[in-house]
Amino acid sequence: MLIFPVFLSNYADGIHHGKKYMNKDIKAVDQKEVTRTLPKDTLRLDNDLFMVHTPVKEIKAGIPFSLQYTTSTLVEDGEAELIVDMKKYRLTKGCLLVILSDRITMLESMSDDFSAQFLIMSDDFLKSLHISETIELRQLVRNYPVNNISEEAFSSLTQYFSMLAHALERTDNPFRREMIFHLTKAYFYGLGYYVHPHVTSETETRSQEVTQHFLELVREHFKQERSISFYADKMNLSPKYVSACIKETMGYSAMECIEQQTLLYAENLLANTKMTIGQISDDLHFDSQSTFGKYFRTHVGIGPKEWRNNIFQKGK
Numbered sequence: 001m002l003i004f005p006v007f008l009s010n011y012a013d014g015i016h017h018g019k020k021y022m023n024k025d026i027k028a029v030d031q032k033e034v035t036r037t038l039p040k041d042t043l044r045l046d047n048d049l050f051m052v053h054t055p056v057k058e059i060k061a062g063i064p065f066s067l068q069y070t071t072s073t074l075v076e077d078g079e080a081e082l083i084v085d086m087k088k089y090r091l092t093k094g095c096l097l098v099i100l101s102d103r104i105t106m107l108e109s110m111s112d113d114f115s116a117q118f119l120i121m122s123d124d125f126l127k128s129l130h131i132s133e134t135i136e137l138r139q140l141v142r143n144y145p146v147n148n149i150s151e152e153a154f155s156s157l158t159q160y161f162s163m164l165a166h167a168l169e170r171t172d173n174p175f176r177r178e179m180i181f182h183l184t185k186a187y188f189y190g191l192g193y194y195v196h197p198h199v200t201s202e203t204e205t206r207s208q209e210v211t212q213h214f215l216e217l218v219r220e221h222f223k224q225e226r227s228i229s230f231y232a233d234k235m236n237l238s239p240k241y242v243s244a245c246i247k248e249t250m251g252y253s254a255m256e257c258i259e260q261q262t263l264l265y266a267e268n269l270l271a272n273t274k275m276t277i278g279q280i281s282d283d284l285h286f287d288s289q290s291t292f293g294k295y296f297r298t299h300v301g302i303g304p305k306e307w308r309n310n311i312f313q314k315g316k
Contacts, residue, residue, distance in 0.1 A: 043168035045180050048125035051161070051168060052118040063311060064106040064268040069120045072187075073097040074157055078114030082107045083264070086215055086257045087250070089146040096149050096157065098141040098191070104264045117161045121184070129181070131188045141191070143212060153194040160187050210237065210245040214254065222261045224285050228254050259299055266296060270308040277304050 043051040050069075064083075073096070080091040083106045084099060091097060091114075099105060101123055149157070160183065167179045204212070217231050225231070231254070232239040239254075246254040262284065269280045281292035296304045 043165055045125075045168060045177065048122045049168075049180065049184070050118075050120040051165060052120070053161070053165070061107045061109060063271045064104050064264040065272055066102055066104050066265075066268050067099065068101055069122055070101050070126055071097075071099050071121075072119040073099075074117045074154070074161065076115050076117065078111040080107065080110040080114050083260075084145050085219060085264075086261050091146065092148070094148060094151070094154050096147050096153075096191075096194075097145055099145055100142055103142075103145070104261070104268055106264060106267075117158075119161070119164070119187075125184075129185045129188065131185065147194075149194055153190075156190060156194070157187075160190065205249075207245040207248045210235070210242060211249040214242060214246060215257065218258055218261055222258060222265070223283065226258050226262060228258070231258075263296070263299055266292075266304065267307065270304055271311050277308075280304070 039052055041052070073091075075091050075093055075095040075097070077093050079093075082089055082091070084103055088108070089097075164180065164183050164187075167173070167176060167183060170176055173179065213235055214231055217234055221230070228239045228243060232242045235242065243254045246252075246257060250257065266280055266284060269275050269283070270277075275283075277293070278289045281289045284292060286292035286295065293303050293305075296307070300307060302310075
């Protein structure tokens with residue numbers, strides 16, 4: 001999650017939402033590169049599951065990234081602030097963060113003493129668990145990625161991580177994969193037990209319902225549609241009413257939400273892929289590269305080429 005924005009980039013394999021970019025500079029992240037980028041104490045099950053228990057030291061704030069993996073983070077100490085899609089969240093000791101694959105994330109700040117346990121799982125591995133067929137957890141964690149869980153839940157999840165680590169370490173166990181499979185399935189059922197009551201006990205206001213629906217639609221359509229009227233029509237509501245609900249719930253305007261999602265997405269591609277600015281412009285359905293450049297400059301203050309160059313300079 002927060003520790004591997006480059007190696008887990010959803011776009012590093014040159015395939016982006018079903019569209020292949022035949023750019024020779026876009027290379028696949030092979031197993032050797034993944035292994036090289038992970039911390040030395042990482043426990044793993046092939047390329048399906050990774051477990052890291054280490055303080056986080058090298059995270060670049062202000063650079064969006066999107067992951068090809070679902071990640072769970074159990075915060076043990078310290079604080080951090082981040083954006084997941086268009087919402088800001090604050091992590092503190094005892095928080096559980098679950099980010100599904102393809103969610104755009106950006107770290108804003110993190111205390112020096114921040115540490116957590118990280119569980120990183122491939123989509124293929126998660127599909128093999130068949131969790132979505134038995135509990136409605138995916139939509140739950142999509143809408144509520146951060147939860148302040150109880151001490152009992154924190155203790156139980158800590159025990160799970162300990163058991164999983166024990167199973168991962170036993171590489172000579174012929175039933176190792178099966179053990180990890182069932183432990184992980186139990187983990188997600190545990191999330192359903194600990195997280196679902198916490199979320200459903202909170203009664204949503206009408207403004208919160210409208211906001212949640214609006215954000216879901218923006219995630220789905222932002223690459224093609226960037227006007228409030230489009231989303232209001234989809235919701236059978238007036239643009240004025242939608243805007244008022246977003247402002248009340250999130251503290252900023254509906255248009256700012258659309259702009260933020262668009263810019264986070266563009267910055268993620270600029271920072272974590274070798275897609276050309278023209279390709280990014282096409283992917284976001286701008287009329288031309290020039291139009292995209294003006295849009296980016298208006299909201300960011302500099303053009304996309306300069307922004308990318310600045311990121312690369314900082315990384316040296």
